[in-house]
Amino acid sequence: MLLRDYAITPDVFDETSYPHPSTCEAELRGIKDILLEEGLVRDLGDGHWRRLLLSDARPWNRRGKELLKKLVQQNRLMPHVLSGAAMPSDGDDVAWCREAIATNAVSPFTGGIIVTESVKQSFSKEPLVARIDRLSSSPWWSSRSSSVRVQRNLNDYRKNLEPVLRCARSIMIIDPHLDPTQRRYSDVIHLLTAMGGRMPRPLIEVHRVCWFDSRDKRDQHDEAGWQNLFASWTQPLKDCKLQCEVFIWDDFHDRYIISDLVGIGMQNGLDTTAATDLTTWHRLGRDQRDDIQREFDPASGRHKLRHRFTIP
DSSP: OSSSEEEEEEGGGGGGGSSSSHHHHHHHHHHHHHHHHHHHEETTTTHHHHHHHHSSSSBBHHHHHHHHHHHHTTTEEEEEOOSSSOOOOTHHHHHHHHHHHHHHSOOOOOOEEEEEEHHHGGGGTOOOEEEGGGGGSSSHHTTSEEEEESSSHOOOOOOHHHHHHHHSSEEEETTTTTOOOOOGGTTHHHHHHHTOOOOOOEEEEEEEEEETTTBBBBBBHHHHHHHHTTTGHHHHHHHHTEEEEEEEEEOOOOOOEEHHHHHHEESSSSOOOTTOOOOEEOOOOOOHHHHHHHHHHHHSSSSSSEEEEOOO
16 A cells, blocks of 8 residues: 555653664654655554653653654544553553554554564564564565555555545545546545545545547536536535535646645546556655645646636
8 A cells, every 4th residue: 555554662762672872763763754755653542652652751762752743743643542451551562562453453554563672572473563673574564665556446446545535634636537427437426425524524625627528628618517517426525524625627637646645646547447457556755746736726827727616
């Protein structure tokens, strides 16, 4: 998957868990960019994990505090209910690892659990648990990739987008030909409604072009006509207490999903014409993701906006 989730036991941030504080800093530096570009971290025990790391209960490394702050700022902490028998005590890192393993039964990891050497000794046979200084030998870490092959059907789209649909604060679906009246795009609404039930509700945008045939790129509808094209989305979105803003542009070509968590380039968009065929999605770098977001901001002037409306 292009966005993976992890758990990190508190000892990873504790300078006394390493031979020297500089070792702790070096190991945290090694995972920082990966977590902030392509990862999510489970906030274990109903948020007690974060509260512990924000306290002065243990000698947390400075770089660890900075990493936690950025995870919070970038919406990369995933609240997770207490899944084990009891809340781990602040200094019991083995119990925190046991709690992290228990969450796997509730929501299977797409990544794994990062610990230090002392905790790994208690879970030597558990493949989900990996030492921070030996992550490269763990299959769930070494198998990370900037691209993924996806079957062109709703189930595979949903599986690969699940962390985004569950956690993203904003999502832009950019596809020049997205048309809810066509069968090949009929499943897109099911991806959007999967984002329902969250507060605050996520910001959802859809972007497409104003024409249907590349031989005639004139605006094909007035605004009422475009709203009618998306009318089938009104009730499902209303039922989920969601809104979607639709932007109709003069012209563009490429297809993307842009969220606050990850940017994805898609060769065939969310088309489900050939359900068993494979397509390739690739994760965009942060700069590319931000530039595409700016490109589809009406204030940028990089495309001409024809229509803009909200559903419902």
